Amino acid sequence: MVSVTINPAGRPPAFARGLPVTVDVPDNGTVADIKAAIRAKFPQFHLSRQKLSVPSDKKAIVDETRVQDLFADASAGELVVKDLGPQISWRTVFLIEYVGPLLIHPVFYYYPRLCYGQDVQHSSMQTYVFALVMGHFVKRELETMFVHRFSHATMPFFNVFKNSGHYHILSGLLLALDVYRPKYSAPAVAGTLMENSTFLNVCAGLVVAFELCNLNAHMVLRSLRPAGTTKRGIPYGFGFGLVSCPNYLFETLAWTTISVMTGGSPASILFLVVATAQMAAWAMKKHKMYKKEFGKSYPRGRKAMFPFIF
Structure with missing residues (x-):
């Protein structure tokens, strides 16, 4: 003993x-x-x-x-x-974070009179963005339940409020309030790209493609960590040949495309900038961790998040 x-x-x-x-x-x-x-x-x-x-x-x-x-x-x-x-599981925190936009966006989309004091004839852009945002966060919830494996079981309980604020306020309340307002209604954007089916279909296709690439990156990371362990390995596969965190790269590209669809609405740009900055910080931390842990075995040409740049 x-x-x-x-x-x-x-x-x-x-x-x-x-x-x-x-x-x-x-x-x-x-x-x-x-x-x-x-x-x-x-x-x-x-x-x-x-x-x-x-x-x-x-x-x-x-x-x-x-x-x-x-x-x-x-x-x-x-x-x-x-x-x-006091602690709370990472999985529970993620589920709480992502459910915010799933509850907030339908309120603004389906009840505009309650939110803006008037009815809104939704433009095609508003309908596309609503579907894409809802799809994104449903995907995130499903990944949390069935894909992600966490290196730490818990985090401090009060972090749930800080972490949720990012999603509930920026991609939830502010984005919904901005994108579904009368300024972007069908009569207001008639004749613009926001009512152009070809433009919207191409953007939507890109968003879906980036989301699938993001999912693929998450599946690669899952395969490196057996259930119930904190084991890590060097990730390889689509995207990983260029950067350590292609999941963050593809998510940034998806939200950039959504922002372009809205014509650069203020709330979409704000969320894109804040989210990208946060993911870049996480990517750099993981990149340094990989290099420290695997040393010369780690591919030298990889950047943290943006190919050939950062």
Whole structure:
């Protein structure tokens, strides 16, 4: 057995005021076993709330790490535990994020008198955008339920409000309020590209194509991570030959096309800019992670998100 002394990082939560404590785990145990031992002493200290690290480094130790790899002394050691606060599953957060636009857009599209104080004779553009936006977020919900595998089971509960704001407000409330308003009604855009069936069909075809490419990228990433693991591999396949995150690239192209369909409506441009900036930050983080983890094995010519540029 290995005796591990657990010290609190700062002031411990009320339900763990007994810290520091010493727990015993098997010689062949893992960090997950240490967390389970801590919870055995403090039942409210759920495993998802615990962040364990060595005293000299605040970086979290992954659950699969073996105890014998943590300490120079094979019989004893010391770790620090931090309370991450109430947690919520990533899958639940994603489902909540994406349901916002699915509820908001139909209200503005089907009940314009309630939203604008008058009826709106929808233009072809408004109908196309409504169908494409709804299709996008239905796809995202289905991917969340059946495709995505998450490296972390949970996130802090209060993140759900921050994360949902991006979708509920920018791609939900503001986009719907802007795109379905009388300014873009059939009489208002008569004779413009927004009523041109060829233009709209080409744009819609591009959006669907980009969405399918995005789905393909997600399926490639899923195939690299067996269920119940945090394992990663080098992704290959369509799009991955040029960038580390083609899923973000194709999503950006889809929303760019939708913005073009609207004639560059202010809300569509705002959402496109904010979403692209956020995805670019995620892409760069993943790109650096891939290069660090796989070293010389990782293809040198790949960019993070935009081919040959970034």
